Amino acid sequence: MEEDCSAEALTELRERQPSALELLQVAAGSGLAAYAVWALLLQPGFRRVPLRLQVPYVGASARQVEHVLLLLRGRPGKLVDLGSGDGRIVLAAHKCGLRPAVGYELNPWLVRLAWLHAWRAGCASSVSYRRENLWKVSLRDCYNVSVFLAPSVLPLLEDKLQTELPVGARVVSGRFPLPTWQPVAVVGEGLDRVWAYDVHSGGPAEQAVPGPSSASVPGAPAAQAD
Numbered sequence: 001m002e003e004d005c006s007a008e009a010l011t012e013l014r015e016r017q018p019s020a021l022e023l024l025q026v027a028a029g030s031g032l033a034a035y036a037v038w039a040l041l042l043q044p045g046f047r048r049v050p051l052r053l054q055v056p057y058v059g060a061s062a063r064q065v066e067h068v069l070l071l072l073r074g075r076p077g078k079l080v081d082l083g084s085g086d087g088r089i090v091l092a093a094h095k096c097g098l099r100p101a102v103g104y105e106l107n108p109w110l111v112r113l114a115w116l117h118a119w120r121a122g123c124a125s126s127v128s129y130r131r132e133n134l135w136k137v138s139l140r141d142c143y144n145v146s147v148f149l150a151p152s153v154l155p156l157l158e159d160k161l162q163t164e165l166p167v168g169a170r171v172v173s174g175r176f177p178l179p180t181w182q183p184v185a186v187v188g189e190g191l192d193r194v195w196a197y198d199v200h201s202g203g204p205a206e207q208a209v210p211g212p213s214s215a216s217v218p219g220a221p222a223a224q225a226d
């Protein structure tokens with residue numbers, strides 16, 4: 001008898017259509033959960049950064065990291081990743097011999113995650129992740145700079161790089177090119193594409209443009225198909 005009742009109740013529950021109020025409650029609950037994730041995990045650190053300069057976290061693809069390293073291969077001097085996320089580029093650069101390798105990241109959770117990755121890789125004492133606003137750090141001694149930021153902030157970034165980087169520095173930009181500088185090399189296709197720019201005394205914009213989508217790096221494989 002009891003079994004009949006619970007089977008009946010189950011069938012009734014399965015067949016019943018949710019009411020508009022229930023749907024509304026589910027939608028509100030999901031919205032609240034999404035807001036909580038955003039406020040607790042993604043937003044910290046950005047409170048003092050103007051909205052137009054806020055760039056969300058998206059990790060570089062494995063292929064993109066490979067391309068960044070290819071374009072920085074064999075270069076001496078310090079590497080910095082501006083907006084280092086979970087630290088994957090800094091860690092990979094350190095493993096390839098670029099030292100010191102430093103990441104600047106605003107989101108404290110990502111900084112912690114980066115340290116965790118470095119610790120697991122046995123590199124915690126060799127790399128550096130700093131919770132700092134990339135717009136406020138000095139780049140005067142940086143000869144290798146990696147960026148993977150939103151196109152909307154790149155014009156402003158160009159100005160900062162132009163003003164602060166020493167002659168001889170190289171900038172590699174993942175997924176989005178710097179808007180007015182002329183690249184010296186381009187590797188990869190689509191989302192994995194990375195552009196390299198060198199700072200000469202005449203300024204980076206003075207340099208020759210490589211052929212269209214030539215993906216040319218001396219000694220490197222040509223454009224790699226996805």
Ligand SMILES: C[S@@+](CC[C@H](N)C(=O)[O-])C[C@H]1O[C@@H](n2cnc3c(N)ncnc32)[C@H](O)[C@@H]1O
Nearest residue numbers: 055057058059060083084085105106133134148
């Ligand atoms: C598109 S993600 C790239 C992450 C990492 N560089 C990678 O390639 O995997 C951009 C990162 O920049 C960080 N970021 C955005 N604005 C920043 C700022 N003003 N100072 C420091 N980090 C910032 C974001 O938190 C995010 O982690």
